Amino acid sequence: MPREPIIIFDHFTYSYPTTPNALVDIDLKIHRGExxxxxxxxxxGKSTFCKSLNGLVPHFYGGTVKGRxxxxxxxxxxxxxxxxSLKVGxxxxxxxxxxxxxxxxxxxxxxxxxxxxxxxxxxxxxxxREALEKVGLKGxxxxxxxxxxxxxxxxxxxxxxxxxxxxxxxxxEPVALLDPIGKxxxxxxxxxxxSEGSTIVIAEHEIEEIAYFANRILALNEGRIVSLxxxxxxxxxxxxxxxxxxxxxxxxxxxxxxxRELGVKIGEYPITLPEALKIYGELVRERWERK
Amino acid sequence: MSSLALSILQRKxxxxxxxxxxxxxRVKFVFFLxxxxxxxxxxxxxxxxIFLAGVMVLNLLGRNFSRTMKAVSIIIVPWIAVASxxxxxxxxxxxxxxxxxxxILFGYDYALYYEGIAWSVTWPLRIGVCIASAMFFLFTTDxxxxxxxxxxxxxxxxxxxxxxxxxxxxxxxxxDLHTIMEAQKSRGLRTDVSIMKRALHYLxxxxxxxxxxxxxVQIRATALEARGFSAPVQKTWPYDLSLKRRDYAxxxxxxxxxxxxxxxxxxxxxxxxxxxxxxxxxxxG
Amino acid sequence: MGEKIIEVKDVxxxxxxxxxxxxxxSLEIEEGELIALIGQNxxxxxxxxxxxxxxxxPTKGDVIVKGMNTKNTPTHIITNIVxxxxxxxxxxxxxxxxxxxxxxxxxNQGLSEDEVKERxxxxxxxxxxxxxxxxxxxxxxxxxxxxxxxASIIAMQxxxxxxxEPTSGQDHRGRRELIRLIRKLxxxxxxxxxxxxxxxxxxxxxxxxxLMANGKVIGDGPTREILSNVxxxxxxxxxxxxxxxxxxxxxxxxxxxxxxxxQEAFNAFKDILS
Numbered sequence: 001m002p003r004e005p006i007i008i009f010d011h012f013t014y015s016y017p018t019t020p021n022a023l024v025d026i027d028l029k030i031h032r033g034e035x036x037x038x039x040x041x042x043x044x045g046k047s048t049f050c051k052s053l054n055g056l057v058p059h060f061y062g063g064t065v066k067g068r069x070x071x072x073x074x075x076x077x078x079x080x081x082x083x084x085s086l087k088v089g090x091x092x093x094x095x096x097x098x099x100x101x102x103x104x105x106x107x108x109x110x111x112x113x114x115x116x117x118x119x120x121x122x123x124x125x126x127x128x129r130e131a132l133e134k135v136g137l138k139g140x141x142x143x144x145x146x147x148x149x150x151x152x153x154x155x156x157x158x159x160x161x162x163x164x165x166x167x168x169x170x171x172x173e174p175v176a177l178l179d180p181i182g183k184x185x186x187x188x189x190x191x192x193x194x195s196e197g198s199t200i201v202i203a204e205h206e207i208e209e210i211a212y213f214a215n216r217i218l219a220l221n222e223g224r225i226v227s228l229x230x231x232x233x234x235x236x237x238x239x240x241x242x243x244x245x246x247x248x249x250x251x252x253x254x255x256x257x258x259x260r261e262l263g264v265k266i267g268e269y270p271i272t273l274p275e276a277l278k279i280y281g282e283l284v285r286e287r288w289e290r291k
Numbered sequence: 292m293s294s295l296a297l298s299i300l301q302r303k304x305x306x307x308x309x310x311x312x313x314x315x316x317r318v319k320f321v322f323f324l325x326x327x328x329x330x331x332x333x334x335x336x337x338x339x340x341i342f343l344a345g346v347m348v349l350n351l352l353g354r355n356f357s358r359t360m361k362a363v364s365i366i367i368v369p370w371i372a373v374a375s376x377x378x379x380x381x382x383x384x385x386x387x388x389x390x391x392x393x394x395i396l397f398g399y400d401y402a403l404y405y406e407g408i409a410w411s412v413t414w415p416l417r418i419g420v421c422i423a424s425a426m427f428f429l430f431t432t433d434x435x436x437x438x439x440x441x442x443x444x445x446x447x448x449x450x451x452x453x454x455x456x457x458x459x460x461x462x463x464x465x466x467d468l469h470t471i472m473e474a475q476k477s478r479g480l481r482t483d484v485s486i487m488k489r490a491l492h493y494l495x496x497x498x499x500x501x502x503x504x505x506x507x508v509q510i511r512a513t514a515l516e517a518r519g520f521s522a523p524v525q526k527t528w529p530y531d532l533s534l535k536r537r538d539y540a541x542x543x544x545x546x547x548x549x550x551x552x553x554x555x556x557x558x559x560x561x562x563x564x565x566x567x568x569x570x571x572x573x574x575x576g
Numbered sequence: 577m578g579e580k581i582i583e584v585k586d587v588x589x590x591x592x593x594x595x596x597x598x599x600x601x602s603l604e605i606e607e608g609e610l611i612a613l614i615g616q617n618x619x620x621x622x623x624x625x626x627x628x629x630x631x632x633x634p635t636k637g638d639v640i641v642k643g644m645n646t647k648n649t650p651t652h653i654i655t656n657i658v659x660x661x662x663x664x665x666x667x668x669x670x671x672x673x674x675x676x677x678x679x680x681x682x683x684n685q686g687l688s689e690d691e692v693k694e695r696x697x698x699x700x701x702x703x704x705x706x707x708x709x710x711x712x713x714x715x716x717x718x719x720x721x722x723x724x725x726x727a728s729i730i731a732m733q734x735x736x737x738x739x740x741e742p743t744s745g746q747d748h749r750g751r752r753e754l755i756r757l758i759r760k761l762x763x764x765x766x767x768x769x770x771x772x773x774x775x776x777x778x779x780x781x782x783x784x785x786x787l788m789a790n791g792k793v794i795g796d797g798p799t800r801e802i803l804s805n806v807x808x809x810x811x812x813x814x815x816x817x818x819x820x821x822x823x824x825x826x827x828x829x830x831x832x833x834x835x836x837x838x839q840e841a842f843n844a845f846k847d848i849l850s
Contacts, residue, residue: 042718042747051513060516082522090517096463097507098514101456102438116515118524146459149617160518176745179617179773180814205747208818245749250776250818250838257842262849273818277825280845284829287849467667473631474668477660478728479684481652495680498670502714506666 005029006167006199007053007088011067014048014057022048024223025067030168030201035194037214037231038203041245044220046203050172053201054088055081072167085113089161093173095153099145106132106148107141109156113164124163131159135189151182155189162193169193171202175209183209208249211235211271219244236269251276309431311353315538316432316440323424325545329552330420336409337564339416346423353431359423366422367415374411375403382407409567448526456511464504471499578607581736581767582628582658587637589623597623599791600637605769607735610762612778612799613771615788616812621771624788625738628769630654642735656685659734663741665713665721674700674716674724675709681732699731703757719750726757736767743774755781779803779817779836787812804834
């Protein structure tokens, strides 16, 4: 789907003041409407990548930059994180710690970003209502953000970002600290947003989950791009992923083992359960028929 | 609607809604200052007691009575007791003897005088009025309104954040402390030993608390930045801050009482009922 | 498997009048078991775990650890037998070197400096952090910090280990390290209880799984049985590992195997296809 790129990384290299080479020579384009999954071991640069999309890197952390990141045509070095917050929204890993701490109700929290940017109250109220409904938190308006469960808080964070109507939504390991229900709630919300055509970048360890909705996957290691291609292709590179310390989806790893140890011809490895059922089901049926 | 101080103590806002709660935060804050000043102007324990009673009535209306009563009692009752025993006997301007115990103090006489006791009672009562009115303000004010108020007064935004942040984050801090305590207990930290030994474990609690809090603060700061916190624009705040009729009624009440107090002060002096004398070092009597 | 090391007898636990976290839990744990304790947040699993090492005492009912009732035994005696590793390293690290951090536990146990030194050496070797003695704990990466926390409990030589979400926040390599460590400890005869949401981890390590919901134990048995019971897991909104789901779906094609891990799946297919 040739759509125009909304974010361009032009040979971007970044070093934190205390950690050199957090990102090295990142060169890629993110297109409107695409869902980009970002995977890699801890320390690979996933978080740094996410933060360079909204200008926190380098503005908030300092450090040295080579190359540039263009968001909607403009260099992030020439924009402030405040300006960028309307273009790129970022949801962090920690549900409670990313709440502003200034809002006493859920409603206020959702409108927080907009009030920081000086939007008129009426507009804030309207957008807040819309956003809450979208993440499934309608009815929670008057509650305290701190009484919500982890999954609810993360959805609240997503709503806060949605209210600002950014072009791109970035999620940095949003479900890492959640329980299964929380994970399900948040990922369902993300899938819903993806299906509506939002541009999403999501860094995650839950590879089996993002296999369902990521269009492309970016695999990072030690700050460099190891793979950047369609999800189906990247997640099927079982050996490569394992050498990075990343586990591919179980069903893909199984195919790899069957192919390598038993010489079974699988073709395109399944990366989701439905695909796996089809392929393995076929395999089994074929065997029964031959008997 | 919740109250400021309750938000500090517990995360779940408690639902209370009275006329007092609906009063504007500014009015209640001014009241706290106003009554404390008047309590200071009059050196008269009966007058001060009347003030205290008045403030407690307001607290009663605001469903804040028992809490305030406990706090005030804990602070001023021991104070009055100790001060009375000391100043009652040794206050420099003691004149009127009340009772004398011969030889009770290692052969010396111990006598209690009126002036010393009056002084020992009056000062704590004044502080009691201060505390009771401060608690009145804190416990019946919706923190949302308070923040909105600071905001309207153009208090620098980061300062507001310090206060509001403190409100919300203190329960979390206390929670963390509890978890840290449990974690270190699992490593052998003991609470059933002497205070000396417990002091050694102090670091095991403070360091993780500080570091994990700093970490959270960092994350929050990053998140705020990502939500436009540092945008150099006029920030919006969607709260209605106008004064209502009940606020004007309360203010009118204070103005009337000011007139009454001023009248009493001018015509009856600073100690209208007890007739205490004003003591400045060197000049008394 | 050996003798009973922990008995939980009809335990109820209330945090307050309104919050009852455990509603009549009974179970027995034998020496050397490797158990996974699973359930949604709020199911009571953490509360149950904290009752096992004496941090919490039952409101009603009893917890007997090695013959001692936690209600009338000083906590520090129980914590010497049941070690509890908390989830967040930031809640525990307070010293300047890895050595000092690991030495805290044994020192609290009253051991001599020589004994402490030996315990630290042994613990660091177990988790693979030998050589890091003088490193500042915060200079370690997250996975290493979690290993450090486990080392600080290993140094106290408990017989039972309770690990609270050891894989949370870790990448897959960290998870694999952890599996290796847990198996090693279990091989030495230690009893291990892991509280976790990571079903793949459960499938790859635990022989027994206890599933909790609403303060009660609603499933307790061999991991294979519990994780393959798709209906039971659905009740608590927990998804079994992908391989389990795969083989559940393959029943339609006549495959009657309950595979838990990729290795078992592979073996199953090997049989089918030959």
